[in-house]
Amino acid sequence: MNAIRVSWLFFKVGVLNELQYRVNFVVQLFQSAIALVVGLLVLALVYSHTDELNGWSQSELLCLLGIQILMGGAIKVSVQPNMMRLIDEVRDGKLDHALTKPEDAQVLVSVREVRIWQVVDFVTGLAVLGVGLSRITTDVGALDALAFGAALVLGAAMIYCFWLAIATGAFWVVNMWHVADLFDGVFQTGRWPIGIYPGWLRYSVTFLVPVAFAVTVPAQAVTSRLQWQTLVLATLFAVALFAFTRWFWRFGLRRYSGASA
Amino acid sequence: MSVGAEAAPRREAGRLRSMADLYLTTMRLAVQQQFQYRTANYFWMLGMVAEPVIYLVVWTTIADQQGGSVNGLTAGYFAAYYIVWTLVRNMNIVFGAPFWEERIREGELNKDLLRPVLPLHYDIAFFAGWKVVVIVLWIPIAIGLSLVFDPTLDPRPAEIAVFAVAIWGAYLIRTMFQEALGMLCFWTTRGAAIFDLWMTTELLLSGRLVPLPLMPDWVQDVSRFLPFQWAFFFPIETLVGDLSDEELLRGLGAQLLWTLIGLAIFRVAWKHAIKRYSAVGG
Numbered sequence: 164m165n166a167i168r169v170s171w172l173f174f175k176v177g178v179l180n181e182l183q184y185r186v187n188f189v190v191q192l193f194q195s196a197i198a199l200v201v202g203l204l205v206l207a208l209v210y211s212h213t214d215e216l217n218g219w220s221q222s223e224l225l226c227l228l229g230i231q232i233l234m235g236g237a238i239k240v241s242v243q244p245n246m247m248r249l250i251d252e253v254r255d256g257k258l259d260h261a262l263t264k265p266e267d268a269q270v271l272v273s274v275r276e277v278r279i280w281q282v283v284d285f286v287t288g289l290a291v292l293g294v295g296l297s298r299i300t301t302d303v304g305a306l307d308a309l310a311f312g313a314a315l316v317l318g319a320a321m322i323y324c325f326w327l328a329i330a331t332g333a334f335w336v337v338n339m340w341h342v343a344d345l346f347d348g349v350f351q352t353g354r355w356p357i358g359i360y361p362g363w364l365r366y367s368v369t370f371l372v373p374v375a376f377a378v379t380v381p382a383q384a385v386t387s388r389l390q391w392q393t394l395v396l397a398t399l400f401a402v403a404l405f406a407f408t409r410w411f412w413r414f415g416l417r418r419y420s421g422a423s424a
Numbered sequence: 425m426s427v428g429a430e431a432a433p434r435r436e437a438g439r440l441r442s443m444a445d446l447y448l449t450t451m452r453l454a455v456q457q458q459f460q461y462r463t464a465n466y467f468w469m470l471g472m473v474a475e476p477v478i479y480l481v482v483w484t485t486i487a488d489q490q491g492g493s494v495n496g497l498t499a500g501y502f503a504a505y506y507i508v509w510t511l512v513r514n515m516n517i518v519f520g521a522p523f524w525e526e527r528i529r530e531g532e533l534n535k536d537l538l539r540p541v542l543p544l545h546y547d548i549a550f551f552a553g554w555k556v557v558v559i560v561l562w563i564p565i566a567i568g569l570s571l572v573f574d575p576t577l578d579p580r581p582a583e584i585a586v587f588a589v590a591i592w593g594a595y596l597i598r599t600m601f602q603e604a605l606g607m608l609c610f611w612t613t614r615g616a617a618i619f620d621l622w623m624t625t626e627l628l629l630s631g632r633l634v635p636l637p638l639m640p641d642w643v644q645d646v647s648r649f650l651p652f653q654w655a656f657f658f659p660i661e662t663l664v665g666d667l668s669d670e671e672l673l674r675g676l677g678a679q680l681l682w683t684l685i686g687l688a689i690f691r692v693a694w695k696h697a698i699k700r701y702s703a704v705g706g
Contacts, residue, residue, distance in 0.1 A: 193617055197624050208634065212494050213486045341467035348474030355478065359485040361572070364477070 169266050170274040177277030184280075191280040195287050202228055202354070217356045219386075224356070225295030227382040231353040233288025234318065234377050236281050238350075242323050243343075244276035246330040250340050253333040258419060269412055273327070292385070301387050310394055311384035317401045318377030324401075324408040325373055331408075334415035346372070353378035376400065446541065447549040454553025465561055472513060473565060476506040479634065480573060495637055500576025504664045505635055507569045512659050513632065514558045515591045518599040519547035521619050524606030529613075533701065544690065548599055555595065579663050586672045590659040593679030597655040600686025607693035610700050631657025651682040 181187070206228065210221040219227070249272045252258040261271045296303060303311075326346075333339040352360065352368045357379040360368070369375040376397050383389040458465060484499045492498055497505075527533050527543075536543040579587070605622060608615045627633055629643065630652035636644055647653050658675045661667060667675070 190614075190616070194620060197620055201624060201627065204628065205633065208638065209482060209486065211640070212638065213489060216482070216489075217485060338464060338467075341464055341471075345467065345471045345474070348471045351474060352478055355482055359481050361481070364481075 166267060166270045169270060173274045174277055177275075178279045181277065181279040187280050188283070191283045195283045198284075199232070199287055199291070202232070217358045219356045220299075222295050222298035223382075223386045225298065226292055226385055227295075227356070227378065228354055229288045229290070229292030229295050230315075230382050230385075231288070231350075231378045232291060233285055234315075234322070234353070234381075235350060236284025236286075236288055237319055238322055238326075239281040239284065240278050241274075241276070242319075242326050243346075244278050245273050246326040247340065247343060248272075248276055249330045250333040250343065253330075253419065254337055262416075262419075268416065269327075269409065272330075273323070296385060299386065303385055303387070307384055307387055307389070310389055311381050314376075314381040314384050314389070314394060314397060317397045318373065318381060321373035321397075321401050321404055322377050324404045327408050328411055331412050331415040334418045350374055370400070373400075373404070443541070443545070446545060447552075450546055450549035451553030451556070454550045455556050458554050458557040462557070462561065465557065469510075469514065469558070469561060469565060473510060473569070476509045476513070477569075480506040483634070483638075484573075497635060497637065498576065500574065501664065502635075503570075503573040504575035504577045505660055507566055507573065507575050508660045508663050509632070510565060510569070511559070511562050512591060512594060512656055514562060515555060515595045515659070516598045516655060517558075518551050518595065518602050519606075521602045521606035521608070521622075522616065524603075524609040525613065525615060528609055528701070537698075542694070544603055544694075547603065548596075551599070552592075552595065577664065582669060582672065583662050583667065586676065587659060587662040589676060590662050590679065593676065593683065594655040594659045596683045597651055597679060597686060600683055600690055601651060604686055604690040604693055607690070607697045610697035626652050626656075629653065630655060631660065635660075651686065654678050654682050 206221065206224060209216065210224075214220070216224065249258070252261070258272075261275070262268055264271060326343075329339060329342055329346075332342065336342075349368060349372050352364070353374045357365055357368070357375045365375070380389065380393060380397055383393065480502055483494060483497075483502045487494045487497070487499045487502065527536070533543070536546070539546075605615075605619065608618060628639075629647040629650055636647060636653060636657050639647075654675065658679070662672060662675065
């Protein structure tokens with residue numbers, strides 16, 4: 164309970180801090196617009212040469228694109244900036260500041276940063292998803308919507324776990340942000356149906372980097388192709404991953420000896 | 425009078441020699457420095473592989489769905505295209521326009537201006553040296569990708585020779601235009617918007633996104649009159665495509681032309697920009 168109150172407080176302060184820099188909003192708007200235009204052009208280009216890709220129509224892929232942008236926005240608002248800061252602080256010893264506080268350290272390192280302007284991506288993604296849904300002929304039932312929400316939350320949790328595991332790696336390897344750099348590229352795989360990738364890549368972006376769980380599974384829910392087994396698997400995997408990350412984080416923390424002090 | 429006339433060519437020769445020396449030394453320094461950071465370089469290059477692999481898988485899927493080819497391009501062609509892509513993309517990494525902002529803001533430029541030659545020379549030489557490291561590191565990546573994706577690659581010796589030249593042509597074109605674009609930083613601190621627009625145009629018209637024949641005809645027509653494809657599509661096509669000797673030579677000519685145009689724009693912009701510069705920090 165206390166954790167939620169602390170998170171909310173950090174969120175408020177972070178937002179107030181970011182709101183000072185209003186021009187950044189325009190900059191973000193511009194960048195999101197460019198990214199969106201490119202995404203839509205690529206989609207148009209692909210579907211000018213074919214009617215369906217691995218069984219997905221253009222409108223369905225539009226939903227997928229929307230969810231990928233939305234999830235990307237959510238990651239950049241909170242997960243990524245917090246984890247990048249963690250990697251930096253392990254290196255230069257500033258993590259001491261977080262560890263000496265009476266709150267759970269994992270909660271603290273996960274909520275300190277907020278990049279509120281990235282919300283633009285989140286909203287853009289929602290809009291794209293909305294347009295995509297309006298063009299799909301099959302109806303999205305209440306059960307689908309519920310599954311969609313659940314899949315989205317589970318996916319976000321898994322992405323968070325992935326990032327925390329990578330950031331925890333910084334206790335052993337100094338140059339961890341190179342690995343972090345890889346994420347942006349790999350996350351782009353989420354723009355296409357997971358079925359088109361060769362097996363080794365499909366498994367990698369499902370279980371190694373959980374892009375498929377974060378983007379494809381929610382998209383399967385809104386396009387009525389989700390099987391309940393997938394959702395069960397997602398839940399089990401999310402729980403397992405969270406438990407593992409929690410253990411790994413504590414294990415790594417024992418290696419931390421502080422560098423500044 | 426006659427002494428001066430004799431001294432001039434000798435001075436010119438000396439200048440050329442010291443310039444060559446500057447280039448070689450800077451390149452050697454870059455090679456040594458970047459080999460130290462080979463792990464960092466590797467992660468960075470591996471990160472870049474995700475992009476072409478995604479494009480490759482998408483277009484291969486479409487080709488397979490349509491009985492083997494899209495617009496006459498086969499799955500093997502796509503594999504070859506996007507594997508060679510990874511090298512050309514790396515050759516396209518130059519001293520980018522956004523770095524000019526840092527150079528000015530941090531006062532780095534003060535130091536550069538004290539040197540007797542333009543910063544441009546250092547940039548070209550340093551990144552060229554870096555490329556040598558990149559090419560060496562690229563070979564295992566190319567072998568790995570070839571084993572996974574089965575490319576169709578059957579170049580003639582002339583095509584291989586032109587490719588070896590054309591990747592450096594691509595490097596020079598991109599360098600000139602990025603440096604010229606970077607001059608905007610002398611006027612504004614918000615160049616990023618323009619750089620983003622430029623990069624996006626580049627992405628669409630250079631062949632980075634898809635082989636240009638997949639683009640609508642009018643896009644291909646437009647891109648014919650722009651520098652982008654000569655720094656990306658053309659070098660790939662020399663190796664992967666089926667160009668005649670005449671087309672190969674014409675392509676190299678276009679690369680030379682665009683390099684000179686970029687250089688001219690840079691020189692003019694630099695002349696005006698440097699008058700506006702007043703040292704900050706340093």
